[in-house]
Amino acid sequence: MPQTLDMGNRRFGRVNWLGLYTLALREVMRFVSVWTQTLLAPLVTAALFLLIFSIAIGPNRGEVLGVSFTAFIAPGILMMTVIQNAFANTSSSIVISKVQGNIVDTLMPPLSAGELVIGYLAGGLARGLAVALAIGLGILLVLGIPIAHPLWALVFVILGSTLMGAVGLVAGVFANKFDQMAAITNFIVTPLAFLSGTFYSVAALPPVIYEITHVNPVFYLIDGVRFGVLGVSDSSPWLGLAVCSVTTVAVSLVAWAMFRSGYRLKA
Template sequence: MSQNETGFQLALGERRFGRVNWLGLQTLAGREITRFLVVWTQTLLAPLVTAALFLLIFNLAIGPRRGDVMGVPFLQFLAPGIMMMTVIQNAFANTSSSLVISKVQGNIVDTLMPPLSGLEILLGYLAGAMVRGVVIALGIACGLAVVLGLFPAHPVLALLFVTLGAVFLGGLGIVAGVFAEKFDQMAAITNFIVTPLAFLSGTFYSVAALPPVLRSLSQVNPVFYLIDGLRFAMIGTSDAPIGLSIAVCLLASCSICALAWAMLQRGYRLKP
């Protein structure tokens, strides 16, 4: 190949290390994982303590007077919802905080300047969210096994829904982090979008007990299917068919990741 041809290909953007920059992707993913591991008391221990407090408070306030829900004790019904809520909140926080902090501190250029495509940046950020979500889920699962004697009825499905939850909210965190320019905007997105999605999705109740209008609203919330699917995987019962939950979660995760990919590829609100 002539020197002119080589220069022409490089001008078109062909990367000399192949179709995928594995070293760059690995480096970005490692950075995002290390980022939450170095402050594990805040990013891993604190969510585990919060989940335990939720279960303790509900047990003290409601548990003794509440009968079985969907054929299982109330705490066993509640546990999968608490687990998924904790996973998705931390997956969202991992990607959104990383982007917003980089933008505010002005070092987002360190991520944009290396030869990484939009897809590689997306996968690097999602890796951190997925690892953090899975580690938290495993920690909660171990606690549930020791304290409640609750073991997953379908372990593979449980891992699938935890991963999908981390991917969906990790992707949403990237979209929010790209859109937000400062911390108060990020706080508004968290308070008015993420928290309602988590709390109004069957975390603490069965949607079958809701009035028809509220039940219909809950069933268009993707987080409902994440929580309901994990509940089926943990205790073997759910409000929606498990096949429908998997399909909705896959579609929601792919859709939000496609949007995040497009924003990163264009450099929307990232490049001057």
Template sequence: MNEPSAMGMRRFGRINWLGMKTLARREMQRFLSIWMQTIMAPLVTAGLFLAIFSIAIGPGRGEVMGFSYLHFIAPGILTMTVIQNAFANTSSSLLVSKVQGNIVDTLMPPLSAGEIVAGYIAGGVGRGLFVALPIGLVMMPVLGITVQSPLLALLFITLGAALMAGLGLLAAIFANKFDQVAAISNFVITPLSFLSGTFYSVEAVPPVMAHLLHWNPIFYLIDGVRYGVLGISDRSPLLGLAILSTVTAIIIVWCWHWVRRGYRLKP
């Protein structure tokens, strides 16, 4: 007969796979239950972006790096939509728990800080990929785009979703009310998204702005996805992959540190 475990002892190995899987499933069920808002709305928004630029530029006009302007911006619009949804998923989930006072339901179970962070980020990445799939399946055939390196594009999209899910987690931990997260989204995330080469090439901007672009990790994300889809990029995809991986790792470690300390999470 097995002896009972001592109080406080982990009885499920070094990693609580079941608890982490349950948290990730909960985060995914959150956005799947309101799929009209979390999946269909981004698809409509991406379509509106393309329609507006198509009308503004006109058919057959505008060429960037050897591609039509609509083809050039399509990977950027897809990526921008993915990262905005990944950020929204983690930031809204954790902040709602804090505001409603039920964050204890996440902190009390036998989950380590790393397992909690992994569960939340898995939900954010899942929402990002669920958004990317329908946008890609609709946008690419309509525009007549053949994806050059699907696996590389998927790798960049996944890394970008993980990065923004981590930033969303940091924002929700730091914030105590929805206005604070909205301010971070409006004054940090949105400018970084729009000033990242989504709608233009580095060659088209002044040297000072081009220099600033290289300090924006989202620039390397969108540049990498564009390379995976169209086969063109402003910078080396390997450099972008290295920078993006490093920044994502730093953000995830930062999240782990704050959750482990209980920073702004524990009363």
């Protein structure tokens, strides 16, 4: 009897390029079709953060790491917004599909677990890059801050979008309801973004908290973008590159394992 080829698991190097492209395009069009919520709203929020902190603290804060307080927090706000949007793009896509009961439409086509992960991550990466571009142009044109190391900034934006997109996949697969997803966002993602040096230099932290902060990969994302934009940072960008790369691969593998096993995806 002829053997049936399991297109979901036995690809042996074969890639379903059409299916992968279609999934990636769907994920990109999801946020583009509601760009006022997914692109314009984050830009306005970032501008408000920058304006409020600059008015309330900027005049009395002085320089941080040799640059003005406004210039110091601008890259942090950029990366904070990027990671929040990359996470939201992948997590919301999975959770909405599960709640509406149409996740099967994504799982049934001949797409491997790796292709599913890449397709979803493409949407998170595209949204993160779009948000970064919009805020980066604002930093350049409105604040007049030139980008010191564009390549470093781009690398960390890509890493941040991919890492938090993968975290969003894991969270989306794990969560079965919107309130579970909201809890993950409010109690994990938001604190990580706010307590990772976005609005302050970690050099001012107490020793214990300073050491804990250096275990957090989000700190290296924010610090890396700060180095790319301003040329100053609290840690080596090479260390941040290594930590973020390893963490991104690890979380992506967890997401891949979840899709491959059908954990909380198959009835």
